[in-house]
Amino acid sequence: MAFAALRSPQYTNTLAASGTLSHSLEISVGGTLRYTLLKNTTVGTYVVWEYATLVRDYFTPTFTGTYPVDLIQVSLVMKSYAGLNGTGTATTISTTAVSALDGYGTFMEGVNPTISSTNGWLVCAKRPDGKNVIFIPTGVAGSVPSATNDTLRYQTYSTTDTTLNLEGGAEETELIIERIDCTKYGAGNKFTFLNKYGLLQEATITYSVNQATKQSFNTEAIQSNTFSSGYYPEYANCYFEEMLLSNYIWMTRTNSAGATEIVPVIAKTSNMVYKTSLNDKLIEYTIEFEDAFDYINNVR
Numbered sequence: 560m561a562f563a564a565l566r567s568p569q570y571t572n573t574l575a576a577s578g579t580l581s582h583s584l585e586i587s588v589g590g591t592l593r594y595t596l597l598k599n600t601t602v603g604t605y606v607v608w609e610y611a612t613l614v615r616d617y618f619t620p621t622f623t624g625t626y627p628v629d630l631i632q633v634s635l636v637m638k639s640y641a642g643l644n645g646t647g648t649a650t651t652i653s654t655t656a657v658s659a660l661d662g663y664g665t666f667m668e669g670v671n672p673t674i675s676s677t678n679g680w681l682v683c684a685k686r687p688d689g690k691n692v693i694f695i696p697t698g699v700a701g702s703v704p705s706a707t708n709d710t711l712r713y714q715t716y717s718t719t720d721t722t723l724n725l726e727g728g729a730e731e732t733e734l735i736i737e738r739i740d741c742t743k744y745g746a747g748n749k750f751t752f753l754n755k756y757g758l759l760q761e762a763t764i765t766y767s768v769n770q771a772t773k774q775s776f777n778t779e780a781i782q783s784n785t786f787s788s789g790y791y792p793e794y795a796n797c798y799f800e801e802m803l804l805s806n807y808i809w810m811t812r813t814n815s816a817g818a819t820e821i822v823p824v825i826a827k828t829s830n831m832v833y834k835t836s837l838n839d840k841l842i843e844y845t846i847e848f849e850d851a852f853d854y855i856n857n858v859r
Contacts, residue, residue, distance in 0.1 A: 560709045561673035562630070564757065565618070566663035566806075569611035569671055571635055573652050575600040579639040580647070584608045587634040588617045597645050610635065611659075618661045622751050622809040624821060626702050626713040626759050633657040660711075660757030663804075674756050676709040679725055680734050681756040683797040692735040694795060696747060696763050703734060704758035711758065739763075739789060748786070748812050750824075750848075752805040762802060764788055764846065783827065783849035791842050799844050803828060810848065823851035 563569050575582065579600065586594040594613050600606050610633070620629050635655040641647030664672020674681070680691040681704040693703055695716075702713040707727040716723050716736055723734040747765040754760040764786040788799065802808065803826050810824045827847040 560658065560676045562662070562676060562706075562711075562757075563611070563633075563657050563659040564662040564664050564672045564674050565611040565615050565659045566661060566757075567611065567672045568609050569614075569657075569659075570607055570609050571637065571655065572605050572607040573637055573639075575602050575604055575606055576639065577602050578641060579650075580643045581640045581645050582606045582652075583638045583640070583645055584610070585634075585636040585638070586610055586613060587636075588614060589632055590634075593617070599643050608637075614659060615661065620661060620753055620807045622759060622807075622821060624811075626704075628711045628713075629661060629757065630711060631659050633659055661753060661806075662755055662757030674706070676706050676711075678706050678756075680705050681711075681754070681758050682734075682760060683755060683801055684795050686735060686794060690733060690735050692737050692794070693761075694737050694739050694763075694791060694798070695761070697738045697740055699749075699763070701749075701761050702759075704754075704756065704760065706756075713759070739791075747789075748810055750802065751809045751811070751821075752802050753807040754801045754805065760801070762798065781849050781852075783847055785845060785847045788844040788846065791844075793842060795842070799846070802826060803846070808848070824848040825851050 571584070573582065579602065581597060581599045584596045585592060586596070596608060598606060614631070614633055617631055618629055621627070633656070635657060637652040639650050639652055660674055662674050682691055682693055684692050686692050695701060698718050700716060700718045702715050703723065704711065704713055705725055707725060710727055712726065714723060714726055721736050721738060723736060725732055725734070747763040750762045750764055751759050752762065791798070808824050808826060809821050811819060811821050814820045825848065827849050
């Protein structure tokens with residue numbers, strides 16, 4: 560089994576058979592019928608439907624400090640009709656069950672991209688030896704997503720772990736936890752984002768030295784700050800690409816009262832230049848984030 564990646568288009572189709580003049584696609588989400596699409600058709604031509612755009616409305620990604628798996632169940636029922644506009648004798652052509660995540664595929668991965676349910680670690684970065692790797696500050700615990708035996712989960716690691724064995728399967732046995740010292744500009748802030756696979760992933764980024772003691776506000780009173788990634792190896796490029804492409808990012812920070820708060824943010828950096836160790840001996844990214852809400856409470 561594989562999970563459909565619904566940030567990319569997902570198509571289903573059938574060939575219009577003799578004696579059929581229209582077709583429908585019934586889309587159910589979580590066991591409830593949500594959409595019925597109808598097309599008049601011509602015998603001998605393909606009837607094509609794209610359903611991801613509609614189903615994505617039912618994802619509700621949230622992060623409050625825990626790590627939910629936002630997986631939705633979709634049912635696709637395709638029918639043909641003897642008459643136009645869904646009239647006449649109806650015949651069920653197919654019923655397809657789809658498990659879906661709010662992930663995406665790249666152009667080179669082709670049509671109807673999926674996320675493997677036996678893929679092991681669902682993080683992009685790999686070392687030259689082929690092992691998956693995450694970058695976590697020294698002394699910090701956290702969670703990392705994985706998939707084995709058709710099961711999605713978040714595995715936890717302690718403040719001292721430098722490796723983590725995969726639960727529930729033997730597709731990949733070890734994740735490398737590369738400990739980094741966020742001391743260039745301070746201890747750093749944890750950012751949690753929805754990655755390419757539609758699951759939550761963590762990154763720690765520090766305030767830029769030029770922004771450490773000030774905050775920028777635009778005319779709509781939206782707070783923004785500039786952060787530095789610190790120094791990373793070349794194979795971490797995809798790590799930052801996925802963060803910039805993510806629709807959902809949360810920052811964990813300390814507020815003026817000294818309490819920890821988790822707030823949604825938007826990456827204002829809209830482009831990214833890949834850096835290589837050949838041209839950039841010390842690879843570092845600067846990213847500007849703004850709060851995904853107005854500083855002044857104007858919700859009515």
